[in-house]
Amino acid sequence: MSMGTAERVAPPPLVGTSRQRRLISGDRIFLAIAYGAAALILLIAGVFSIALFIPALPAITKFGFGFFISRTWDPVRSQFGALPAIYGTLVTSAIALVIAFPIGLGAALFLAEDARLRFLRGPLSFAIELLAGIPSVVIGLWAFFTLTPLMRDNVDPFLNHTLGFLPFFQGSASGYGFLTAGVVLAIMVLPIMVALSRDVIQAVPRSLREASLALGATNAETIWSVILPYARVGITGAVLLSLGRALGETIAVTMVIGNRPQITTSLFASGYTLPSVIANEFTEAVGDVYLGSLFYLGLVLVLITIAVNVIARLLVWRFSGSEPTGA
Amino acid sequence: MRGATLTALAGGVLLLAACGGSPSGSNSSTGGAGVPTPPAAQLTGAGATFPQPFFDAARFAYNKKFPQVTVNYGGGGSGAGISQLTKKIVDFGASDVPLKASEAAAMGGSDKIIQVASTLGTESLAYNLDSVADGQLKLTPDTIAGIFLGKITKWNDPALAAVNSGVSLPNQDIRVVHRSDGSGTTYIFTDYLSSVSADWKAKTGGPGKSISWPVGDGAQGNAGVATRITQTPGAIGYVELAYVLQTKMKQAALKNRDGNFVIPSAAGATSAAKAFVGSSPSQFSIVNASGKDSAPISGYSWIILYVDQANKTKGTALVDFLYWLTTAEGQGYAVNLHYAALPSSMASYDLLVLKQVTSGGTALLSVS
Numbered sequence: 001m002s003m004g005t006a007e008r009v010a011p012p013p014l015v016g017t018s019r020q021r022r023l024i025s026g027d028r029i030f031l032a033i034a035y036g037a038a039a040l041i042l043l044i045a046g047v048f049s050i051a052l053f054i055p056a057l058p059a060i061t062k063f064g065f066g067f068f069i070s071r072t073w074d075p076v077r078s079q080f081g082a083l084p085a086i087y088g089t090l091v092t093s094a095i096a097l098v099i100a101f102p103i104g105l106g107a108a109l110f111l112a113e114d115a116r117l118r119f120l121r122g123p124l125s126f127a128i129e130l131l132a133g134i135p136s137v138v139i140g141l142w143a144f145f146t147l148t149p150l151m152r153d154n155v156d157p158f159l160n161h162t163l164g165f166l167p168f169f170q171g172s173a174s175g176y177g178f179l180t181a182g183v184v185l186a187i188m189v190l191p192i193m194v195a196l197s198r199d200v201i202q203a204v205p206r207s208l209r210e211a212s213l214a215l216g217a218t219n220a221e222t223i224w225s226v227i228l229p230y231a232r233v234g235i236t237g238a239v240l241l242s243l244g245r246a247l248g249e250t251i252a253v254t255m256v257i258g259n260r261p262q263i264t265t266s267l268f269a270s271g272y273t274l275p276s277v278i279a280n281e282f283t284e285a286v287g288d289v290y291l292g293s294l295f296y297l298g299l300v301l302v303l304i305t306i307a308v309n310v311i312a313r314l315l316v317w318r319f320s321g322s323e324p325t326g327a
Numbered sequence: 328m329r330g331a332t333l334t335a336l337a338g339g340v341l342l343l344a345a346c347g348g349s350p351s352g353s354n355s356s357t358g359g360a361g362v363p364t365p366p367a368a369q370l371t372g373a374g375a376t377f378p379q380p381f382f383d384a385a386r387f388a389y390n391k392k393f394p395q396v397t398v399n400y401g402g403g404g405s406g407a408g409i410s411q412l413t414k415k416i417v418d419f420g421a422s423d424v425p426l427k428a429s430e431a432a433a434m435g436g437s438d439k440i441i442q443v444a445s446t447l448g449t450e451s452l453a454y455n456l457d458s459v460a461d462g463q464l465k466l467t468p469d470t471i472a473g474i475f476l477g478k479i480t481k482w483n484d485p486a487l488a489a490v491n492s493g494v495s496l497p498n499q500d501i502r503v504v505h506r507s508d509g510s511g512t513t514y515i516f517t518d519y520l521s522s523v524s525a526d527w528k529a530k531t532g533g534p535g536k537s538i539s540w541p542v543g544d545g546a547q548g549n550a551g552v553a554t555r556i557t558q559t560p561g562a563i564g565y566v567e568l569a570y571v572l573q574t575k576m577k578q579a580a581l582k583n584r585d586g587n588f589v590i591p592s593a594a595g596a597t598s599a600a601k602a603f604v605g606s607s608p609s610q611f612s613i614v615n616a617s618g619k620d621s622a623p624i625s626g627y628s629w630i631i632l633y634v635d636q637a638n639k640t641k642g643t644a645l646v647d648f649l650y651w652l653t654t655a656e657g658q659g660y661a662v663n664l665h666y667a668a669l670p671s672s673m674a675s676y677d678l679l680v681l682k683q684v685t686s687g688g689t690a691l692l693s694v695s
Contacts, residue, residue: 074539075509076532149558174502174559176544259507259545270544276507280547283404284509284536286430291406 049302056299059292067296073261073277075285080293082300084261088178088271089304092253093246095182095267096189100242103186104193105235111194112201113223132191140252143184148175148256151183156268171266176258179267184252189242196241200234201227240312247305250275274301362651363693367395368644374408374421376548377511377567378446378628382421384660389648396644405511405536412631418645419632421445423511424536425608426631434633441684442608442629443677445652447667449596450516450624451571451578453556454563456482458495461577465490465588468615468623471581472524474501474563477542482561490582497561504555504564507545509537515626516565519614565624568593569665583623584615595622596667606673627673632684639686646684646692653677 053060063070063080070081107128111121152175159169159179204227212222228235250273258270259280274297285291372382379402386398403411405422412420413433431437452471454464466474470486473479479486483496506513518534520527531538546555549570556562557576568591571578580588589595599616600606606613608629615623630649636642651657658668669677681692 072539074532075537076535076539144554145558152559172500174544254507254547255551259547260540260543280507280545281509281537282406284406286406286409286427286536 052295052299052302056292056295058288059296062289063293063296067293068300071261071263073272075281075290078287078289080289080296082274082297084263085272085274085277085297086300086304087263088181088257088261089247089273089275089301091178091267091271092181092185092257092273093243095179096185096246097239097243099183099186100189100193101239104190104238104242105197107190107194108197108201109223109227111198113219113227128191128194131187132195136188136249136252139184139188140255143180143252144255147183148180151175151180155179160268167265168267171264171268173268174258174270176256177266177268177270178257181253181257181271181273182267184256185246185249188249188252189245192242192245193238196238197231197235200231200238203234204230236312236315240309243308243312244305247308248275248301250279254279274298274304361694362654362656363647365393365396365644365647366640368397368641370396370398370419370641370645370648371401371417372399372408372419372421372630373401373403373411373417374631375405375423375511375628376402377423377448378421378666380569380664381446381661381666384664385652385657386648388660389651389657396648398648404509406509409631412633418641419630419649421628421630423626423628424514425611425629439634440631441634441680442631443649443653443680444606444627444669444673445630445649446628446658446661447596447600447669447673448515448626448628449568449591449593449599449622449667450512450565451568451576451591452563452581452624453553453566453571453576453578455556455558455560455577456497456499457560458497459577462580462590463491463494464577464579465494465582466579467582468523472520472527475503475505475520475540475542476524476527476530477503499561502559502562503540503543504552504559504562505540505543505545506537506548506552508547510548511536511626511628512549512565512567513537515614516624518612518626519624522612522615568596572665581623583619583621584617585619585621587619589620589622591622591624593662593665593667595620596625597670599623599625600627600667600673601670604672607676625667627669634684636684636686636691639689639691642684642686643691646681650678650681650692650694 059067059080067080067082068086069083070079071083072079072081073084074080107124111124152173156169156173156175156179160173163169208226208230209222212226213219217225253273254276257273257276259272259276260270261272261277262269264271278294278297282291282294285294379400382398382400386400390397400421401407401417405420405424408417408420408422409426409430411417413430425442426434426437426440428437431440434440452466456464467490470479470490473484473486480501482499482501488496514534514536517527517531517538521531521533530541543564544555546552546564549567552564553566553570553574553576556564556566557574566576570576571591578590580590582588598618599613599621602616602618602621603610603613606627611627611629613625613627616625632645632649636645653669653674655668658674662668678694682690682694684691
């Protein structure tokens, strides 16, 4: 014991022993706090997973992986399946990205690149901040009262008239369904798309721009062949975060999707999403299997979100050829 | 207790009495009209949202009458009420459907709890058709089942035209709207459909708070369904009477068991309830009732509590409050909100079971 202590004290003191000791103990405390914080996050994630998994067990043991492919959602007969809700979640999120990506990227390029109409930047930035700040339930209310009649009487008939040869735009439109929910989600993810894309575009080094312009490239050519390739990783990150928001959005979607567990090719038809089923049914869900199925849906949603993240990160990795820097 | 206090504050209820510590004697004194004066206590309940407006009005009035008693009601849905009562977080639970055997077993067995009817409600079928005035549309059990089974899909279907001679029914798609959230309202409506249509029962498996619908879209809450119908041309859906009256929607005349077309009303619900003499938690269904004025889609709402109350003071205040709720005075607050008054037979049943509530072997309710 005494040998060990003697060995550790052996190197000559740097300044004063008391100060050094204080520093060392300060370091140790800092280290402990940092380790503690890291452990706490792991603990929270672990507790969360377990808390989701245990109540879901009755449903997992009863339905197993069949839960993922079953189309039945019948509380009376205690038969539950997640496929329509998974389908609805993925379809509405996809619609949201298809709409929000070009608009968001265009707005971001305008904000970051276009020297003309500079006076519009302030108001546009403000509008985006405003849009980001509107609570989803308010957007849902607006969609319920204003967007659904608009979709039913104008947008859906127009799409049916022009693109009606595609199976997506066939059938009668009630104003509620996949497409309307997708539009609502697009509005909700747009601020994320714009703000993040703008930031990464602005982060493109000035020297690259100037080099491209000096070589005789037009503005559009510079954007297309220099700026966008450089910002690709960051823009993918923006899409990723938007997708995360779209997958989990609950209340606004519940108000306009029609809440019908079905799988159709027509985007005019009503559907259901994972968060909507949970939000709608948990208050009156009595019984282990019923409640368990709702937790199972929650587990599925978490798994989908993780899968989307992993896939997107792998894509980023391949494109950029280096360790992803994160969004 | 802290949770209960928070609930009280959230509910905006004045905390006139502190937590029920000092019992003001026994319950023998009466507060006029045969209602016992309760000891000071703070009571908490949770559960069904259907009777919530009634409970809110009634508990506020009771607190005015007896400032020493504060009653909090958290809503949250029948499922939440049942699970919180099982865990003894609340003093009473409310559910639109009496407990199933398995739920009662979780509370220690059906002999450990009692269930009293608190109020009575009825449902309307509201529709959105420009060419058909309020009350003009007539629906029979067969056509209602046909519409909700997805067999009748157009408003000018021959089956509808046959019972609506003289009404100009449009060549328009029927858009069925139902509740997307689990609810007692859905239970009562599907109970009705199951009792009038063997087809419905075979296809959906019978009544439920949340079911697999053959047709239609879901909207949240009575308000959601009501708004959805108002917004969508050609829509039809089941909505509690109060919402139909408040939003001035068009509602159909429904053919009852006696063959009369009736516009659903609170009086119609009471008439339906009277048609079932021996109603109790085990015989609770009152849909498709006989009686010439009976509203066919009606049902009771229930309050659940433990027979043996651990805290005598609290238990006494609880049964005193619940008894008051079933008296004419308490039921008056229900009637104001378009619920129907309990028939006297049901009020007597409630009194009978409330008298069974004990604490340490002593009965808590002293009403002759």
